[in-house]
Amino acid sequence: MGRRLRRQSGISSPRGTKKARGIPRREGAQKQSAAGTRKLDITGIEDKLLKDCTPFEQRVYRAVLRIPRGETRSYRWVAVRIGSPRACRAVGQALRRNPFVGIVPCHRVVRLDGGLGGFSRGARRKKKMLRDEGVMV
Numbered sequence: 001m002g003r004r005l006r007r008q009s010g011i012s013s014p015r016g017t018k019k020a021r022g023i024p025r026r027e028g029a030q031k032q033s034a035a036g037t038r039k040l041d042i043t044g045i046e047d048k049l050l051k052d053c054t055p056f057e058q059r060v061y062r063a064v065l066r067i068p069r070g071e072t073r074s075y076r077w078v079a080v081r082i083g084s085p086r087a088c089r090a091v092g093q094a095l096r097r098n099p100f101v102g103i104v105p106c107h108r109v110v111r112l113d114g115g116l117g118g119f120s121r122g123a124r125r126k127k128k129m130l131r132d133e134g135v136m137v
Contacts, residue, residue: 049100059083060094067108070134074112088112096120108133 050058059082066081067073075088075095084090095106096118107129111117116137119126130137 049103053099054094056082056084056087056090057094057097060091061098061100061104064095064104064106064109067105069105072108072110072130072135075109075117076112078109092118108135 050061053061060078063078063081064073075091076085078091079085079087082091091109095109098104098106098120101120107119107126109117116123116126127137
């Protein structure tokens with residue numbers, strides 16, 4: 001029911017009356033994630049997540065998921081890994097359109113010369129995320 005209809009009908013806002021939707025958080029999940037001890041297992045939901053992506057983007061995201069926490073790889077490394085060694089810029093474009101920023105760690109992909117490269121949330125955020133993982137930037 002829309003806000004206007006609620007006002008007209010005299011029904012109060014449902015906020016605070018419904019249970020939280022979504023996946024319940026495990027206690028300490030944020031601490032585990034920050035410490036690098038939490039492993040994200042998306043094998044069961046991977047196909048559902050990637051169904052709206054192109055086959056190229058799917059290959060890129062799967063390759064980036066294999067980059068360990070605290071390490072970085074270059075756009076070229078990802079391109080070679082997916083079998084398209086000359087597609088470095090296309091890898092960058094696919095990562096720019098990454099709809100799963102919290103799941104697919106696109107911030108771990110940097111330029112071949114060690115520069116940060118781009119990031120959909122800005123270079124400062126990418127640098128901070130890498131530092132939080134223990135990468136010297």
